[in-house]
Amino acid sequence: MADPLKQFAVKPVIPIEFGTLNLSLTNSSLWMLVCVFVAVLIMLGMARRRALVPCRTQNVPEIFYEFIHAMVKDTLGHHGRTYMPLVFSLFMIVLIGNILGMIPFGFTITSHIVVTGALSMLVIGVVTVMGFVNHGLKFLRLFAPKGLPLPIYIIIIPVEIVSYMSRPFTLALRLAANMTAGHTMLKVFAIFSIQAGVLAGLGPMLFNAAMVSFEILVAVLQAYIFTILTCMYLKDAVELH
């Protein structure tokens, strides 16, 4: 019987190898290119006319943009305009990657910790660099909140440092684990309905149909959570607490 984890295997589509260096175009990078293509199609193609009164196709990119703009404005204040391109690109690539993974025979790029880890390390890198650029060494005050009794600092500083260092891991693992778990479950139930035959297989199949819609909800929700946490972390770089 088919392995439900087989869908996450990275296979070369166009093998390119220089000696020991493997630069093949894999199905993962192919689907990343598809994601970029879809994002460009939505953001540039559908907003091509740039009318003051948007037509139906222009509404789609505007909904995305206004959604993220409101989120950035709420969390980062008016300093947030600097980080808008970063947050918006992250949201679009994670959302489109998650949604395109729902296409049958597709590949979910965000189910790999390599991909989400790169994204989350980018976020934490920006937070750390911009924190030091904006505040200088005062940024280290992030690990020592003001107005606590002195003995508490012995405990709170290591806890804050560990919580800061675990951020890229949780950010990456949350997205990857949610995507992997959902897709594995879909395939497990698909295997059930094949094994059960035509009549009894209808039960798992109907359940699977419901699960697909739930997975689309999870895909959108995880993209939202990734973006809102990015905003929360960037808030440390913009204003110290």
Place this chain on the structure above:
Amino acid sequence: MDVEMIKLLAAAIALIPLFGVGLGLGKLFSSFIETVGRNPGAKQDIFQVGMIGAAMTEAIGIFALAVALILIFVA
């Protein structure tokens, strides 16, 4: 019992925190729904805070998953 079996058992035990995570998420969303039911106007603000809370609660589950995966594949 050989080492592989004990590793798998340890990985299963490492997932016990999911009990608490499930309880926490259930509590979080039940109070979220209750609050929105009482005050539907504040849904947008509460949704944002609720999602951050859900993400923080889920982090515990992710730590448990990481420990389990380390036990299976690394240790």
